[in-house]
Amino acid sequence: MRVNHCGRWPITQDLAGLRRHIHHHAQRVGLTGQRLDDLLIAANEAAINVLEHGGGSGVLALWHDEAALTIDVTDTAGRLTGDDVRRELPGSDSPAPRGFGLWLMGRLCDEFAIHQEGGRSRVRLRMRLNPLER
Amino acid sequence: MRVNHCGRWPITQDLAGLRRHIHHHAQRVGLTGQRLDDLLIAANEAAINVLEHGGGSGVLALWHDEAALTIDVTDTAGRLTGDDVRRELPGSDSPAPRGFGLWLMGRLCDEFAIHQEGGRSRVRLRMRLNPLER
Amino acid sequence: MTAVVQLAAHPDDSLPEVAIVSFTGELDYTNAEQLRQDVLGVLTPEHRHLIVDLSELPFCDSTGLRILLALRSLIDDRGGTVALSGLQPRLNRIFKVTGLFQFFAVQPTVADAVELLRPQLPA
């Protein structure tokens, strides 16, 4: 399957700009409505985690093939591991002010995987590109 | 928060009967539409895994409090571990005939957790009971 | 056991290359293998295409998906198409979330599925 690299952007304080890029490319390959919103929310959570916990700098790459759109968010702390994809419900008793980010990535995306290597951690978020949704 | 135990049923070949129980109780506490369907699909996947891979016998328990409805599916093989909640996309290249069950549980439920203890594995599936959805 | 899924064949003499069947019941781990054998029992070597009417199938689990994928692979080897019609909301949901829509021709009704296949059929 042909892979199409749409872009790589550094993660900076200009999160609004980053979201514009994601929105543009995701829409172009046919993601719309709630699934586009879900990807945007999840990718933003991955990006702010880089700023807050992940060493402060990193890169967001967006690519797709016919089956899926993929966003890879790589940080420079490398502390997130595969185990961090665990999915327990935050804040079902009292309103938990923390812990929504990773949970949202798992809840809103078709794939949520973390890969740790060479002092970096990479969060992978994926949405299927379902022909019927286009 | 008050916990309400709705029922415990052995997992047998009568999956249709088991689904009727789940449907009945989930609907009673306010789960409807797609979220009810999602829970039903996920709980059935957990139950068939008990029959196919999990020692052939087990129990499905359903309970709720004000915040969430919980289904616990416990098998007698005890081979599933916390790591099995990993969430990679099956069948995005060619149609994968296997590996949809665990993936669906994670994709369709608000919480998906596996707990291994004393020769048993327990799959926990949870849906929030959002007052606005009732 | 969950009740057996009833298979009905609806042959159309004007379309000898197309097997048209309907599934009635709830398709799951306990009855999927039986249904697979029943479908293989009605398929003949002439059938290059398969239309499955699912309008009376309110439930299908991952084992059921596996059966449909196996039928698709068989028909694929014959150069044909598997069309599904009448998906209820729960089936629509599981097909959509698993991405399996891309491997089947999904149509509202059997009649739509026949129209879809017609250009591929000998005149």
Next chain:
Amino acid sequence: MTAVVQLAAHPDDSLPEVAIVSFTGELDYTNAEQLRQDVLGVLTPEHRHLIVDLSELPFCDSTGLRILLALRSLIDDRGGTVALSGLQPRLNRIFKVTGLFQFFAVQPTVADAVELLRPQLPA
């Protein structure tokens, strides 16, 4: 940085116990702390209730939710209610999926939120 979220206060002299504010922009990690301080700056000890109009807020991340929860906790200590109005689809989605709806009074418009609070206000 993402542009600052603009805070506007809309005091209603007939409702001295209710702070009514609106947020305009995109609320995220980079501007949430500023907004929190801005809101605290307009809240006075008389304000027992808070209405936040979100109709011009197309985006809010988990940091933004945290700010709203902090405001809710402050108002909660005063025995009051935080009402949110005008949620756009993306905010509706994140509130629904996180279950936070249960901690706020969510209303279509500011006027609806005022009506909701009225029974709790001194005559």
